[in-house]
């Protein structure tokens with residue numbers, strides 16, 4: 617694992633150099649993937665890395681976990697509470713749609729959830745612009761393949777250092793880097809609504825997606841779920857946006 621970590625750290629430094637920028641910023645949720653990225657950017661840029669906590673009705677236990685991640689790698693940090701921003705913005709948007717009597721109860725939860733991810737993206741880019749930093753994303757191979765991220769939200773980043781690593785490999789990397797044990801073993805959650813878990817929403821497990829990506833055999837049903845998620849999210853991985861060419 618040391619070799620992979622050193623390679624990523626070198627790559628991060630090279631990316632900053634190529635961009636003519638000084639360092640990197642990441643959102644720290646208290647989850648596994650951002651814990652690993654926070655450790656990696658702190659290693660790459662000890663004096664020019666920043667972890668940003670951006671609670672939106674976030675539980676105190678996730679906030680504690682984010683603090684523990686920050687402490688475990690010693691990264692400089694900042695907190696921008698977006699709870700009120702989200703509330704004001706989403707209420708206003710919903711009210712205008714409701715006036716037209718076109719509000720969808722069915723789509724409400726996901727629409728509000730994706731707005732959370734996009735407010736965090738805007739916050740990270742605003743901070744990056746101040747510090748002359750790049751914005752680092754946390755997607756791993758399983759999330760990228762299945763499109764389990766918000767387009768222009770947590771998917772709206774400059775670099776994806778973990779995109780070739782399975783969730784299991786990210787977990788191993790976390791243990792190697794000294795991420796606290798209970799975060800290494802935490803149930804993955806996008807934390808976009810109460811009790812959300814990635815695996816319940818996707819309808820399959822990370823272990824299964826990891827196995828599939830490594831070319832191992834998985835059940836026909838799991839294969840169908842994974843391939844369907846992959847197909848439906850192709851637009852998120854393609855060159856963006858699609859151009860009309862006459």
Ligand SMILES: Nc1ncnc2c1ncn2[C@@H]1O[C@H](COP(=O)(O)OP(=O)(O)OC[C@H]2O[C@@H]([n+]3cccc(C(=O)O)c3)[C@H](O)[C@@H]2O)[C@@H](O)[C@H]1O
Pocket residue numbers: 726729730733759763764765766767769770805806807808814817851
């Ligand atoms: N074929 C197509 N060509 C071009 N664009 C297309 C399209 N189909 C949809 N779209 C556009 O994409 C939008 C839908 O995509 P998107 O907005 O991303 O939304 P969607 O994929 O529906 O939802 C995001 C998913 O990612 C999960 N997520 C989000 C954030 C963080 C995490 C996490 O793990 O932490 C997980 C979240 O729980 C949810 O399952 C549509 O509203 C439409 O604008």
Ligand SMILES: Nc1ncnc2c1ncn2[C@@H]1O[C@H](COP(=O)(O)OP(=O)(O)OP(=O)(O)O)[C@@H](O)[C@H]1O
Pocket residue numbers: 642643644645646647648649650651668669670671672674736754770803804805806807814
């Ligand atoms: N409350 C938050 N504060 C700061 N950043 C956040 C917050 N919630 C989500 N993010 C950002 O969105 C990214 C996507 O969330 P995701 O849940 O996939 O990753 P994670 O929480 O780091 O790990 P896991 O998938 O194991 O929960 C996070 O890695 C983080 O960069």
Ligand SMILES: [Mg+2]
Pocket residue numbers: 645647648804805806807
């Ligand atoms: Mg999470």
